[in-house]
Amino acid sequence: MKVVVLTKQTFDTEAKITLDAQGKINPEGVSLIMNPYDEFAVEEALRIKEKTKGEVTVVSMGGPKAQDVLRQALAMGADRAVLITPELEEMDEYTTATILAKAVSRMEYDLILGGWRAIDDGSAQVAGRVAEILGLPVVNMVIKLEIAGGKVLATREIEGGSEVVEVPLPVVITAQKGLNEPRYPTMKGIMQAKKKPMEKLALSDLGLTAEEVAPKVRALKYFLPSPRAQGKIVPGEPAEAAAALVRLLREEAKVI
Amino acid sequence: MGKGIWVYAEHKNGKVKKVTYEMLGAARQLADQLAEEVAAVIIGKEVGELASALGEYGADKVYVVENDALAEYTTDGYTRALAGLALEHRPTAIFLGCTVQGRDLAAQVAQRLQTGLCTDCTKVELQDGQITLTRPIYAGKAFVQVVCPEARPVMATIRPNVLPPAEPQAGRTAEVVMADDVQPGDIRQIIKEVVRQVSSRPELTEADIIVSGGRGMKSAENFKILEELADVLGAAVGASRAAVDAGYAPHSMQVGQTGKTVSPQLYIACGISGAIQHLAGMGSSKVIVAINKDPEANIFKVADYGIVGDLFEVVPLLTREFRRLLGKE
Numbered sequence: 001m002k003v004v005v006l007t008k009q010t011f012d013t014e015a016k017i018t019l020d021a022q023g024k025i026n027p028e029g030v031s032l033i034m035n036p037y038d039e040f041a042v043e044e045a046l047r048i049k050e051k052t053k054g055e056v057t058v059v060s061m062g063g064p065k066a067q068d069v070l071r072q073a074l075a076m077g078a079d080r081a082v083l084i085t086p087e088l089e090e091m092d093e094y095t096t097a098t099i100l101a102k103a104v105s106r107m108e109y110d111l112i113l114g115g116w117r118a119i120d121d122g123s124a125q126v127a128g129r130v131a132e133i134l135g136l137p138v139v140n141m142v143i144k145l146e147i148a149g150g151k152v153l154a155t156r157e158i159e160g161g162s163e164v165v166e167v168p169l170p171v172v173i174t175a176q177k178g179l180n181e182p183r184y185p186t187m188k189g190i191m192q193a194k195k196k197p198m199e200k201l202a203l204s205d206l207g208l209t210a211e212e213v214a215p216k217v218r219a220l221k222y223f224l225p226s227p228r229a230q231g232k233i234v235p236g237e238p239a240e241a242a243a244a245l246v247r248l249l250r251e252e253a254k255v256i
Numbered sequence: 257m258g259k260g261i262w263v264y265a266e267h268k269n270g271k272v273k274k275v276t277y278e279m280l281g282a283a284r285q286l287a288d289q290l291a292e293e294v295a296a297v298i299i300g301k302e303v304g305e306l307a308s309a310l311g312e313y314g315a316d317k318v319y320v321v322e323n324d325a326l327a328e329y330t331t332d333g334y335t336r337a338l339a340g341l342a343l344e345h346r347p348t349a350i351f352l353g354c355t356v357q358g359r360d361l362a363a364q365v366a367q368r369l370q371t372g373l374c375t376d377c378t379k380v381e382l383q384d385g386q387i388t389l390t391r392p393i394y395a396g397k398a399f400v401q402v403v404c405p406e407a408r409p410v411m412a413t414i415r416p417n418v419l420p421p422a423e424p425q426a427g428r429t430a431e432v433v434m435a436d437d438v439q440p441g442d443i444r445q446i447i448k449e450v451v452r453q454v455s456s457r458p459e460l461t462e463a464d465i466i467v468s469g470g471r472g473m474k475s476a477e478n479f480k481i482l483e484e485l486a487d488v489l490g491a492a493v494g495a496s497r498a499a500v501d502a503g504y505a506p507h508s509m510q511v512g513q514t515g516k517t518v519s520p521q522l523y524i525a526c527g528i529s530g531a532i533q534h535l536a537g538m539g540s541s542k543v544i545v546a547i548n549k550d551p552e553a554n555i556f557k558v559a560d561y562g563i564v565g566d567l568f569e570v571v572p573l574l575t576r577e578f579r580r581l582l583g584k585e
Contacts, residue, residue: 013513013533017397025398036514092372093363119513121393123375128363137444138331140360153448157508159268159356159459161452165445177507177514216372216407220388222400225539231560233551241563242573245545246581248561253543255465255522256489256581 001054001147003045004104005078006114006127007038009062009069013119023222034069037115040175043182044145045113046077052147054110055079059103061086061096067198074193075185081198084206092215097129099213102206105134109170111152116141116174124174131172139165141176260317260345261287262409264338264352264361265298265310272298272306274421274462275353277313279414281422282380283351284314289382292348293317296430299337301327304432311430313422318430319345325440328447329357333440335364340438342369347409349387351380354413355461362413371407376517378418378540395513395536416462417519418540456487460509463492465522468511468538469504470496472527472548472567476504481568482526485575488584494518494538496528512537524574526567530555547571 011017012031020026034042045056058073059082060066070081084103088095104112112131117124124140131138143162144155147169154165157176185193203210234241234248250256261283266273280294287294296315298306300322307318321337338361342350350365352358354376366373378399379390386403387410393400404410460466467486469479479493486493495505497512511518513533523541528534530546530553538544539558546559547567556562563570579585 011394014531015394015397016532017394019398025393094367094370094372097367119395122395122517123373124359125363125366125373125375128360129367132364132367138364139445140331141356157356158450160455161450163447163451164449166448167445171444177510216370217374217402217404220401220403222393222398224398225392225396228539228544228558228560230557231544231562233556233562233564238563238565238569239573241565242570242577245561245563246574246577249522249543249545250581253522253560255543256578 001048001052001110002108003048003054003056004107004109004112005038005041005045005056005058005073006100006112006130007042007058007060007069007073008035008115008118009033009060009066010035010118010120017224019222019224025222032065032068034072035115035118037117037119037175037177039182040177040179041113041115042073042076042078043180044175046183047180048111048147049077057082057107059084059100061099070198071193072185074196075189076183077189080196082201083198084201086203086213088203088210088213090215090218092217093123093125093129094216095213097126097133099203099206099208100126101130101133102208103201104130111170112136112172114172114174116176127172127174136170136172137167138172138174139167140174142173143176143178145173145179259348260293260295262342262347262350263294263296263315264350264358265296265306266353266355266357267298267300267303267306272309273353273355275355275414275416276310277421278416278419279351279353280310280314282414282419284422286349286380286382286387290348295319295347297321297338297341299326299334304434307430307432312424312426312428315430317433319433319435321435321438323440325443328450330443330445330447331360331364332445333443334361335368336441337438339365339368341435342409349410349412352413354415358413362411366411369409371409371411372404373411373413374402374404375413376415377412378415380412380414380419392517392540395517395533396539397536415517415519458490458492460492460494460511460516460518463518463520465489465491465524466494466511466518466520467491467524467526468494468496468528469499469526470528471498471502473499473504478568479505481571481575485524485571485578488575488578488582496534497531498529525555525559526571528555529553530558
């Protein structure tokens with residue numbers, strides 16, 4: 001099976017967010033990681049590769065730093081990587097999906113995997129849009145994946161439970177935590193990754209123009225939440241404090 | 257009157273989800289300012305009888321798409337139904353709840369309609385004549401305000417529990433439009449099995465009160481004391497990433513940047529240190545209570561009320577006090 005994995009580089013979960021002089025999110029000094037949900041997607045792709053003697057291509061969009069994410073996936077065991085650097089001022093999910101879909105459409109694939117959302121903008125729509133553009137079905141938030149006879153049985157998280165969805169290949173599947181336990185790259189993997197092919201593409205290499213991928217949504221401004229005022233410690237022995245807290249929640253906070 | 261602000265009415269077990277009423281409140285305000293109508297869209301099998309409630313909450317019109325093939329939610333079936341209806345009537349905006357189903361559906365419909373989608377919005381307003389949407393990014397560590405200047409409809413998913421629900425007006429009715437011409441077509445996703453955990457507790461993302469446990473819970477069994485407190489309060493039970501990673505709770509209970517983002521009226525954090533990625537997921541709660549034996553724990557910096565003490569002692573005492581207060585002895 002040929003598997004394509006869509007990955008994104010994101011800020012680390014412990015990153016503190018600040019704004020720069022232009023009022024945009026400041027990337028200075030923030031450590032970057034592979035979006036954690038994409039790690040599950042890469043891991044699942046590798047397991048399928050190992051079972052089916054398949055091939056895994058990882059695709060990412062971003063500046064030169066995004067290579068780190070692709071190298072990590074290669075070190076885990078992916079075969080080749082594609083980095084698209086569109087150099088656009090403004091983008092939205094429509095932009096990203098249009099570009100990724102165009103890149104993927106030039107590849108051979110049986111299955112496209114990605115994380116169900118990225119932890120930065122968390123919009124959870126790029127993979128679904130890619131599916132729509134490519135005319136493929138999509139199953140989101142998958143926690144278990146079985147493939148047999150040209151079909152996929154995907155167990156996905158729904159509210160208050162899960163459901164098993166049968167869907168034909170090729171298909172877009174997005175990974176939820178619980179799908180697997182991603183492996184760490186080995187030293188040997190890291191060394192091998194350096195020799196694996198990484199294709200670098202600009203927008204024009206995909207035959208796209210900035211106009212064709214112009215965003216539908218535009219950001220007006222970014223802002224930080226107002227910090228919460230420090231509250232009060234309810235004093236006293238446990239029984240006393242518990243009684244006082246319950247009283248405060250009813251009479252002062254009025255939430256009970 | 258024309259065009260319309262549409263609200264997708266998600267329903268479960270024969271009941272319209274609460275976030276629908278929250279969206280109808282916002283839609284009504286926008287529609288009045290824009291001199292447009294509010295329409296609700298309800299999709300499923302035998303769902304027409306839910307239409308009357310939508311009228312009471314402010315819908316002028318309810319589009320009903322009923323089909324046996326739409327008895328359960330599938331991405332393909334519901335996308336075709338909602339996108340088909342939108343292509344026919346060209347609304348100004350479509351709002352969906354930012355739920356598992358709403359997120360899934362919104363992305364597909366937005367792409368099919370070649371429009372923008374702003375997800376997980378916490379504010380909807382009209383600014384300079386444009387529908388302006390505010391949404392948290394980095395799980396609430398920052399916010400962005402966006403517009404969709406040209407493409408129509410403007411699409412957004414709205415975070416449950418944030419916007420005030422519309423006030424129902426008894427006797428107010430909506431025009432019910434049976435959209436019989438909308439067909440689900442080929443549905444590639446076949447639902448083979450649905451497993452629902454039987455729980456009398458509310459969904460985490462919709463709960464008014466959440467009782468949450470962290471590493472300080474020390475074991476899965478100990479979550480029982482949180483469940484007892486939750487059941488007295490009619491609350492949901494959540495967990496921090498540390499608790500989930502330690503195997504004390506399933507991931508479906510995780511609150512934080514790699515779990516669920518919640519905005520309850522009251523969040524009671526028990527044995528949670530307050531890692532930045534957890535605070536991101538619950539920082540928009542109205543009132544935060546922290547119980548932790550470490551007075552230096554980060555969680556106290558965001559808590560409105562804190563008790564420094566052993567949660568195994570304090571939580572059962574709280575349960576007893578609430579039981580007394582609420583007359584549940």
